Amino acid sequence: MIKKVGVIGCGQMGSGIAQVCAQAGYQVVVSEVNDEFLDKGLSSIDTYLARSVQKERITQQDKDAIIGRIKGTTSMNDFGDCDIVLEAAVEDMKLKKDIFHEIDGICPQHAILATNTSCLSVTEIAAVTKRPDKILGLHFFNPVPVMRLLELIKTASTSEETVKISKEFGESLDKSVVTVQDSPGFIVNRLMTPQILNAIKMLESGIATKEDIDTGMTQGLNYPMGPLALADLIGLDTLLYIANGIHEQLKESQYIAPPLLKKMVSEGQLGRKTGKGFYEYN
Ligand SMILES: NC(=O)c1ccc[n+]([C@@H]2O[C@H](COP(=O)([O-])OP(=O)(O)OC[C@H]3O[C@@H](n4cnc5c(N)ncnc54)[C@H](O)[C@@H]3O)[C@@H](O)[C@H]2O)c1
Structure with a gap:
């Protein structure tokens, strides 16, 4: 017991x-x-x-x-x-x-x-x-x-x-x-990680603003928060560890972390826990 x-x-x-x-x-x-x-x-x-x-x-x-x-x-x-x-x-x-x-x-x-x-x-x-x-x-x-x-x-x-x-x-x-x-990313992270990485790639290539990407997913799919806000909540360092960890095991390109994510992590912009990620927090 x-x-x-x-x-x-x-x-x-x-x-x-x-x-x-x-x-x-x-x-x-x-x-x-x-x-x-x-x-x-x-x-x-x-x-x-x-x-x-x-x-x-x-x-x-x-x-x-x-x-x-x-x-x-x-x-x-x-x-x-x-x-x-x-x-x-x-x-x-x-x-x-x-x-x-x-x-x-x-x-x-x-x-x-x-x-x-x-x-x-x-x-x-x-x-x-x-x-x-x-x-x-x-x-x-x-x-x-x-x-x-x-x-x-x-x-x-x-x-x-x-x-x-x-x-x-x-x-x-x-x-x-x-x-x-036991398998890379289990259920949720295996499915969620490519989506967040894609949102970062869209932002990086200037397809849409962070606000519009997140609004697209909250209002278009009824998600409680958009993928970039979710990345800030998870912690960008943890997200990078997750992406690298799954990629190392599966070798699928959908898990390759985009340069913007690596840059933000190396600059210490880790999301909510450091007060700044894709968004700023008090
Ligand atoms: N952040 C998320 O959304 C999330 C969700 C599910 C699972 N996880 C997993 O949970 C784990 C922790 O993530 P987190 O977001 O809390 O990270 P975090 O950085 O907020 O916390 C990790 C803590 O572990 C401490 N630590 C490191 N080595 C230690 C040791 N030897 N003994 C005791 N403490 C030690 C660090 O000092 C740090 O405070 C990771 O494996 C992560 O992948 C994270």
Whole structure:
């Protein structure tokens, strides 16, 4: 039975994952590389919940209880009594392998270790551990407290028991769980990435303005946000990692990142998280 959840990384996704787990009543320990990143992540949870109190979605008492269930740390040794660990560090295969190798040696035998990777091979990550039957992908969507979908990615080695426990865990977070075999980009990113890259290519070649491209998709297809606004929300660095990651595996030209995306990332224009991407944010 899952009682204690570990979350690795307290960035956009990790902070949201820690929050929804604590909201569902789990004890949560969330790690970051240093105190500065940890404080930033924990304060974003605090801000989100304070807004929920203001909007009367939860009470101040609920907020205090949720915050009380989240412990921040900069040491992965604190995952020693977790029943499940959800990794949400940067989208980089070497980093994820190092993390999984380390937590495999720290977590109890029964613990399930899941990655929130957007497109990397879960099979390759599982191979660095001694428990490939307990490894899978649990891919949340951004913003985690709002988006209902959770992709459950199973490898050839993931046991049925791990799938069952993880599916029930996802449902306990009020997520709608879809299951997919380990494959580049899984379901959503495999379909969504070419569309966002095409929108960037259209902007780059001057076919239309960013506003008109986004309005085309929101008003023409009833999308809640246009592809360029969505790219800003995802984070342009993460989008580039996803495009490169899928392209490396599938070798399909539709996943080649356009020069404009690479330029913006190299200039630190990463979207909402840096205040500037295709649009500007306060
Ligand atoms: N941004 C999205 O829309 C989105 C959606 C679904 C999945 N994802 C995936 O989630 C993961 C995280 O993405 P994000 O958008 O939250 O990125 P982010 O840059 O906002 O956060 C990543 C965090 O991980 C931390 N980190 C790096 N190494 C660490 C380590 N060894 N231990 C603990 N923390 C560490 C970083 O300091 C950073 O704060 C990626 O794998 C990404 O592909 C992202």
